[in-house]
Amino acid sequence: MTSVKSKQQGSVLTQKLHSKRQLFIPIAALLVLILVNLINDPSFFAIKVGTNSTGDPVLSGNLITILDNASELAILAIGMTLVTAASGGQDISVGATIAIAGSVVLRVLCGTEARPETLQAPIIVAFLVCCVVSMLFGAFNGALVAYFKIQPMVATLILYTAGRSIAAWINNNALPIISEPSFAYYGNFIPGIAIPTPVFIAIACMIIIALVLKFTTLGLYTQSVGINPHSSRLNGINPEFIKFITYVILGLCVAVAGFIKVSRFSTINYSVVAKDIEMDAILAVALGGNALSGGKFSMAASILGAYVIQFLTTTLYTFKVDSSALPAYKAVVVIILVVLSSPVAREKMAKLWKKVAPAKTAKEAN
């Protein structure tokens, strides 16, 4: 009897280890990157107190850069994880819709002037309008995927193609510049606070999604719909609506990321802003060990994946990799990481682990 019980406990343990293992790959990747940088140049990790352009004391250093620059990606990874889990596909239009979101913010703040002396509307209004518009575009994608059953990649290809033109059209192809300093707080520093604001915004988003996953059944529903829409429906879930809503949530994430982006520069370049960020966001989900075919997901692993990608980018820059060659180097690292985190490789590693530590597993089994 006792042996049965301990056996059960043993397998509970392996189950728990299994869910932890999903975090293992991004953490391991992070450790390797840290190690490489330590060997190459320990000063990589130095954090200095400097002054920024407005003369306020701020923290600077590679780590701060990584945390700062990864903010948009981490926020997008949240939405992308949900979309992937529920619909078994990805939204490739997020880069283009960030351009739209940013354009909307500028349009509301500037009105029709290119360089307004004063803002034409409160910033909060601009942000809210941008959220609504982004969620509408998310709803457009979501409706195509959920109700018209179009493959996510194909459905979102529409906005991927058209998004940047729409963004330019919103501002009549002008590039408004905002001189009001308080607008730049959200993408840079708030005077008196030494840490970049996007870091706080990203953390706020993470807290919100953590609360949503804890206090609603969104997690269970998205996974259930992603794994088996038929049985989800017979258990009273509306699979179409759940898929639809994940795209709307991603739209909200896009709005926040787009807002940060325009705040960083106080202007926008429609064709370049957030270029290829959709691929990084999808990669973050994959790096987190989440199946891109949908179903079970780990939000923490996806977010961690986003930071790993930014860490990698920054590391490559410190290695003086030319920015045009950057994607190629990134690709190599990504291949290794994605292969390692694939279920096949994980199974192989688990077997290897068993061989390496047979004594331990035997103990567990008894």
Added chain:
Amino acid sequence: MQEGAVLEVRGICKNFPGVRALQGVDFTLREGEIHALMGENGAGKSTLIKVLTGVYTKDDGQIFLKGHEGPVHIKSPEDAQNAGISTVYQEITLCPNLTVAENMYIGRTKGPFTNWRAMNRRAGEILRSLEIPASPTQQLGTCSIAVQQMVAIARAVDMECKVLILDEPTSSLDEQEVRKLFKLMLDLKAKGVGIVFVTHFLEQVYEVCDRITVLRDGQLVGEYVIEELPRVQLVSKMLGKELNDMAALDKGETVSEKEDRGVPVLEAHQLSSTEGIKPFDFQIYKGEVNGFTGLLGSGRSECVRAIFGADKTTGGTVKVNGQEVSIKKPRDAMKYGIGYLPEDRKRDGIVGDLSVRDNIILALQVLRGFFRPISRAQAEAYADEYIKLLEIKTASSETPIKALSGGNQQKVILARWLLTNPNYLILDEPTRGIDIGTKIEIQKLVLKLAAEGKSVTFISSEIDEMLRTCSRLLVMRDRKMVGELTGEDLQQDKIMATIAGGESAS
């Protein structure tokens, strides 16, 4: 190797995390025999078959094949095919959108250089020689399930297999189709093919098989010549105990012959759905167990799906406790205290990658609503309670449900609905593909629920199972309700006659 054996397996072991699926199992298949592989769910039948067909690799033991020196190593399904071992699985694994001939030659064509005409001709010859009613150029998806199964067998035959493994081939066939399949099996037997036959239907085993090998809990119980092993013996060997439970269950108080049964828990009037069933009337009372019977495809499932809102209804009215209600989607039905265990467990029942725990709480969670999630601790408690209550065999409540055997998966789905405490539970083929022990447990559970004042609609292909549990049977034929049997009329031959139709009843 023994004289006349085509396949010999010695001391096969296979372990999964936490489970020893096979422990030193021996198995011998002789030329020209039909050999039944029997055992309860989780006994190791499927695992043994998957080892033989290269889906799993064995941990220990040896496999010998006629015509091969020494033990053979089967590492992939391709190896198995090349070695002459062909398998037809319970679920059709062919491609429904290709033609019959293409399916038969899939993986063996020469790409653009295929001589399609010759291929079709050859396929036609085989189909004719096996008397399979299909044309080579017909799309496979347009054939009935039985014919699809036979095409799968024809494919195996054409590859000149020496060993043919049939894994539950009859579970989705009706009586006539089973006949045809048996004829085909006997033909192949005469040609010297060794057939491994896995099924849950005892009658079928005694009809066509020569020998029986019984497995239990991953171990070999024994190999028997069919004449020497009466049914009762076989069952007790499979269960590992003397079985008195096989006697008819006591229906007890549930048969309510009383006139005054109050208002029906659920009443449907002229209900019809998009699935093409003729409008039907239906009512069920408190504490009653009734059932839908009829051949496969007669519309049994479609009726209950219409009641539950799983298919779109196109007409008719539904009353719950006398109040007219509108049930448009499963969620509506659930709100009125209706639960539905679907026929197709894999497609409609389980959520494969989710844990047993999440699968158990799913329906209750949906009923509670989006903003009131069940806490982890509470979910854990619910799961543990039902794992214990229904004796679900699982390593833990964290285990993904897909890792469980079919019977245990079914129990999890049952637990899901029991947890919602429904007034009216619809069980569509809850015992299909499940071992006898679990079957009886489920039947007992149904009667227990009825005794507690709940209403149950029970659907099963096995008439004696229906007779044991139901006090009223609704008979379906060709998507139409053709009769209602109660009391005295609840007899096997009477039911058969009603199913078959008026002409043959006389």
